[in-house]
Amino acid sequence: MSEDYKEPESVWTxxxxxxxxxxxxxxxxxxxxxxxxxxxxxxxxxGSAEDLANxxxxxxxxxxxxxxxxxxxxxxxxxxxxxxxGEKELFFGRNDYSEAEANALxxxxxxxxxxxxxxxxxxxxxxxxxxxxxxxxxxxxPAWQAGxxxxxxxxxxxxxxxxxxxxxxxxxxxxxxxxMPNLGITPEEAKGLVAFLxxxxxxxxxxxxxxxxxxxxxxxx
Amino acid sequence: xxxxxxxxxxQSLAMKxxxxxxxxxxxQLVMGLIAAYQFVNPEFLFNVFNFSTARMVHINALVxxxxxxxxGSAYWMLPEETGIETVGIKLGTLGFYVLTLAxxxxxxxxxxxxxxxxxxxxxxxxxxxxxxxxxxxxxxxxITVVVLIFVYNVFxxxxxxxxxxxxxxxxxxxxxxxxxxxxxxxxTSNITMDQFWWWWVIxxxxxxxxxxxVGVLIAYGLIKVMHANRQIVEMWLWIEVTMLFGSGILGMxxxxxxxxxxxxxxxIGALFSALEPVPLxxxxxxxxxxMGKHNGKVNNGPAFNWFIVNAFGNFLGAGVWGFMHTLPQIxxxxxxxQFTAGHGHLAFYGAYATILIGMMYVAIQRRNxxxxxxxxxxxxxxxSLITIGVLGMTVALTLSGYVQAFVERAEYGATxxxxxxxxxxxxxxxxxxxxxxxxxxxxxxxxLLVKDLLTIAKRSKALAN
Numbered sequence: 001m002s003e004d005y006k007e008p009e010s011v012w013t014x015x016x017x018x019x020x021x022x023x024x025x026x027x028x029x030x031x032x033x034x035x036x037x038x039x040x041x042x043x044x045x046x047g048s049a050e051d052l053a054n055x056x057x058x059x060x061x062x063x064x065x066x067x068x069x070x071x072x073x074x075x076x077x078x079x080x081x082x083x084x085x086g087e088k089e090l091f092f093g094r095n096d097y098s099e100a101e102a103n104a105l106x107x108x109x110x111x112x113x114x115x116x117x118x119x120x121x122x123x124x125x126x127x128x129x130x131x132x133x134x135x136x137x138x139x140x141x142p143a144w145q146a147g148x149x150x151x152x153x154x155x156x157x158x159x160x161x162x163x164x165x166x167x168x169x170x171x172x173x174x175x176x177x178x179x180m181p182n183l184g185i186t187p188e189e190a191k192g193l194v195a196f197l198x199x200x201x202x203x204x205x206x207x208x209x210x211x212x213x214x215x216x217x218x219x220x221x
Numbered sequence: 222x223x224x225x226x227x228x229x230x231x232q233s234l235a236m237k238x239x240x241x242x243x244x245x246x247x248x249q250l251v252m253g254l255i256a257a258y259q260f261v262n263p264e265f266l267f268n269v270f271n272f273s274t275a276r277m278v279h280i281n282a283l284v285x286x287x288x289x290x291x292x293g294s295a296y297w298m299l300p301e302e303t304g305i306e307t308v309g310i311k312l313g314t315l316g317f318y319v320l321t322l323a324x325x326x327x328x329x330x331x332x333x334x335x336x337x338x339x340x341x342x343x344x345x346x347x348x349x350x351x352x353x354x355x356x357x358x359x360x361x362x363x364i365t366v367v368v369l370i371f372v373y374n375v376f377x378x379x380x381x382x383x384x385x386x387x388x389x390x391x392x393x394x395x396x397x398x399x400x401x402x403x404x405x406x407x408x409t410s411n412i413t414m415d416q417f418w419w420w421w422v423i424x425x426x427x428x429x430x431x432x433x434x435v436g437v438l439i440a441y442g443l444i445k446v447m448h449a450n451r452q453i454v455e456m457w458l459w460i461e462v463t464m465l466f467g468s469g470i471l472g473m474x475x476x477x478x479x480x481x482x483x484x485x486x487x488x489i490g491a492l493f494s495a496l497e498p499v500p501l502x503x504x505x506x507x508x509x510x511x512m513g514k515h516n517g518k519v520n521n522g523p524a525f526n527w528f529i530v531n532a533f534g535n536f537l538g539a540g541v542w543g544f545m546h547t548l549p550q551i552x553x554x555x556x557x558x559q560f561t562a563g564h565g566h567l568a569f570y571g572a573y574a575t576i577l578i579g580m581m582y583v584a585i586q587r588r589n590x591x592x593x594x595x596x597x598x599x600x601x602x603x604x605s606l607i608t609i610g611v612l613g614m615t616v617a618l619t620l621s622g623y624v625q626a627f628v629e630r631a632e633y634g635a636t637x638x639x640x641x642x643x644x645x646x647x648x649x650x651x652x653x654x655x656x657x658x659x660x661x662x663x664x665x666x667x668x669l670l671v672k673d674l675l676t677i678a679k680r681s682k683a684l685a686n
Contacts, residue, residue, distance in 0.1 A: 015459060132640075142637075170268075203481040
């Protein structure tokens with residue numbers, strides 16, 4: 001408060017009242033945010049391989065989810081789609097990746113996604129740039145499944161192999177005029193990226209994107 | 222009342238910060254135009270200077286020029302508010318050179334190296350790859366050190382000199398602003414955790430601490446430009462802080478709808494972010510009220526014009542455009558579309574660019590001891606063209622965003638195919654074309670702004686004699 005401050009008669013025009021209000025409101029909001037953060041952190045901590053084996057649902061499943069089939073299905077209880085982790089599924093010919101192996105793959109993929117600046121063309125969980133498709137559920141996208149354009153172009157017969165081939169030479173496999181550039185992605189990095197995308201597709205995003213590939217009229221249906 | 226002030230070193234430093242800010246603003250526009258043109262012609266500089274690189278430099282230059290102009294504004298205000306030279310100004314000046322060298326190296330690496338192998342070394346040395354926080358880790362640490370010097374300058378000066386409501390808010394805000402940056406400086410393989418903390422920096426900067434910073438600048442600006450009553454201005458400032466932090470801190474919930482975080486953020490995010498426009502209306506009313514009270518008599522025409530554009534732009538860009546897609550029922554269709562880009566353009570411009578440019582004019586006027594600085598034709602063309610350009614880009618991107626929401630999201634269920642069908646839709650591509658055209662308008666306005674900033678003092682002095 002400056003020295004020539006005059007305390008007004010009404011509390012509503014009192015600087016002291018408002019400065020204290022600012023302090024209290026800010027403090028209260030910050031404390032509430034911290035409490036909610038503590039709860040959220042518990043809920044978004046990555047699950048374990050044991051959780052997957054025991055069918056314990058986690059919002060962010062362990063990297064070991066690459067050993068399982070992931071689908072995105074409507075839940076009547078929640079009113080939107082949720083990822084469903086099913087039976088074991090081959091991922092580059094194996095479904096027995098240990099947790100450490102799966103974590104190493106995921107880490108390689110996540111680091112590659114950052115080092116190659118994916119987020120400045122694509123969106124991940126809807127965040128990023130809008131020059132290329134959202135990658136949240138890319139693993140489940142019909143374009144990458146049997147009969148989809150990407151398997152056809154890359155001459156492969158599975159989603160993981162199609163992605164592996166594509167990432168190493170994306171500019172050669174253009175589905176549209178707007179191509180993905182060649183970012184010098186190595187086979188090891190590409191494999192990590194596929195694991196990263198598969199694990200991301202298993203995250204419970206409260207139904208985003210909505211009606212993913214469910215609407216009649218989609219050219220892939 | 223004479224406007225001439227002693228030649229404070231702090232204000233010389235402020236001018237240096239403003240100078241670099243304008244250079245980076247120019248870089249932001251050039252990179253934006255390259256990226257906008259690549260939307261129209263995707264083969265342009267393909268595999269040489271890709272969209273991801275242009276876009277990264279575009280948004281980084283934006284954040285950094287605004288931080289430069291904010292730091293510059295604080296160094297400018299400090300001696301006038303406290304009545305003394307800034308404490309530790311030599312260290313502050315050294316910090317400026319260190320920061321500018323670091324920024325130059327970072328931008329050089331962005332442009333020349335662009336991407337690295339998928340290792341931690343890339344994140345430390347090349348590019349962290351997290352939108353807005355791309356600066357490599359070494360630079361993060363450097364930025365933190367320089368900002369700590371700046372915070373020390375502010376605190377030591379306010380403690381030694383006169384303390385006002387404005388400087389009290391500034392101090393509290395700076396501590397929060399600097400501390401929050403630390404939330405973005407770690408690596409995790411868990412993308413949900415990554416995005417959770419990422420928003421602590423992005424949201425709590427642009428929807429909380431930066432907005433309060435704007436409140437501080439408006440308060441200072443109104444006192445200087447129209448001699449508004451300090452007691453009333455500071456009361457408004459405290460009310461704004463109450464409302465901005467009261468809505469903005471928990472308004473963070475609107476970023477936690479779809480990233481893997483629990484459903485309760487739907488309600489919290491919807492409620493508090495819907496309240497976020499309220500303080501922006503308050504700030505608008507405050508400026509208009511003060512203008513009416515002083516019969517529109519101002520001693521700095523161009524600065525005041527920018528303040529008015531700020532009052533409306535903040536309300537429209539951050540308030541209205543933000544509110545349009547802040548509810549989860551709507552956001553599920555607009556999240557991650559050009560709708561967000563439209564909001565982003567008008568919000569950053571309306572809330573921040575405008576007030577910071579206004580502060581540059583205030584500094585030019587007072588540095589040169591000009592009693593009354595009137596707008597030149599160039600000043601008016603600059604503010605008009607930039608505003609029309611940014612508004613045009615915003616409307617164009619919003620329309621493209623609608624096409625995405627309806628076609629890509631609602632009709633095609635957000636698939637790869639749906640994405641490209643929407644991108645090829647005529648109404649989408651028209652929006653993208655108009656965005657490019659309006660970007661050119663913005664650049665022309667910017668060039669006039671630079672000319673005006675460089676020449677207005679001389680012209681005003683010549684007129685006075």
